[in-house]
Amino acid sequence: MTTGTATPTAPRLPPGPRLPMTVQTALFGMFRHRWLPRLRRRYGEVFRMHVYPERHVALLSNVEDIRTVFAGSNTVFHAGEGNMVLGPLMGEHSVLLTDEGAHLRARKLLMPAFHGAALRGYRDLVGELAEAEVRQWPAGGPLPTHDRMRALTLEVILRVVFGVGTGPRLDELRTRLGRLVEVGPLDMIGWFNPGLRRIGPWRRFAQNQRRVDELLYTEITERRQAADLESRADVLSRLLAAQAGGERLSDTELRDQLITLLLAGHETTATALAWAFHELARDPARQAKAAEAAADPGTEGDRYLEAVTKESMRLRPVLTEVARKLTEDVHVGGYRIPAGYTVLPSIALVHADPHRHREPHRFRPERFLEDGPSPGGWLPFGGGVRRCLGAGFALMEATVVLRAVLSHYRLAADRERPERPKARHITLVPNRGARVLVTSR
DSSP states (O other): OEEEEEOOOOOOOOOOOOOOOOHHHHHHHHHHHHHHHHHHHHHHHHEEEEEEETEEEEEEOOHHHHHHHHOOOTTTTEHHHGGGGGGHHTTTSSSTOOOOOHHHHHHHHHHHGHHHHHHHHHHHHHHHHHHHHHHHOSSEEEEEEHHHHHHHHHHHHHHHHHHHHHHHHHHHHHHHHHHHHHOHHHHHGGOTTTTGGGSHHHHHHHHHHHHHHHHHHHHHHHTOOOTTGOEEEEEEEEHHHHHHOOOOHHHHHHHHHHHHHHHHHTHHHHHHHHHHHHHHHHHHHHHHHHHHHHHOOOOOHHEEEEEEEHHHHHHHSSSOBEEEEEEOOOETTEEEEEETOOEEEEEHHHHTTTTSSSSTSSGGGGGHHHHHHHHOOOTTTGGGGGSOOTTTHHHHHHHHHHHHHHHHEEESSSSSOOOEEETTTTTEEEOOOOEEEEEEO
């Protein structure tokens, strides 16, 4: 792929469906896991769509094209602008929504909280919270594991971000954050239409969001005055300590980073775990291997449990694509993509590609141990300088939670037919909550 101004001999635009934008938006928003594979079969590895609010997008499913995008200049491929659909929720200063220097600054501030010694320090916390969660599960009946994992991972991220887990303010925040993520594609339309935000469910969403902001700003104000700020290890205290050391962060900047961590830091991991339980419940042999790994506190046990997590993320991608908005024309896959378009490297299509993964529709964690990962074929955290900074934390958390669950319970499917994915905001989740039957070991 090359970048630069298009010449008269430049390749044509990629092909794509000619349906009205409203129809394409509905298909992409609610049925993309079914629609995009059909478009790839019809149009090839690069095709374009018209969807709201990005308008013009080009989807990429070739690993080499995607690798070049991830390695491309951050002045040409703007991930922050590409994520603008999240702007009304996350805020303009979010690490997900900034580009170039502003993004590197935000990432530099947040990275120490999710790497090295800090990451190792969270393991005991996750283990304690996971044990407390699973010990209260009612054995025998069907359990909606997605709901339980959302509650658990939200509790984990609250403790990581704020350092505490009790108090009326955090109790209210738990409830209201749960409402923020309970949105579908239709709800998101109201984010970009001020008129809709004054009526019905969009009005209630806006009221809830304002109250979440009030709670966060109050927490920020009180934490600024804490006498032990320098000795605290939670993310908010780290950010405020960095500010005291010379980085000037406004309350709005802090709010945007906190809401990003709270929402992005629990929902995707919870969904990946729920899908893992769904698959293990339908595969007794691999569940037995995972239970054996859970009983092994060493490195080999962790490796297999991490492979279960990775395979869940491959087979059932929570996010189906990442986005980069172009500031210049680029040539990719033999086509010209104009400046202003958003390119969407497709996680889902790469994960289901039989050229990258043998038997791609089978749940087989061993592919991450025996075969090794396919180069460029596993993309749940994106890639390049925009790779998710919480990737290591998410894999650690999932491994610890799997160990806690499989040490206490056996899992079985509550019905023969597997659950289908359904769209919720920008993610795909189990349509029945990943229900499984749990029995004590």
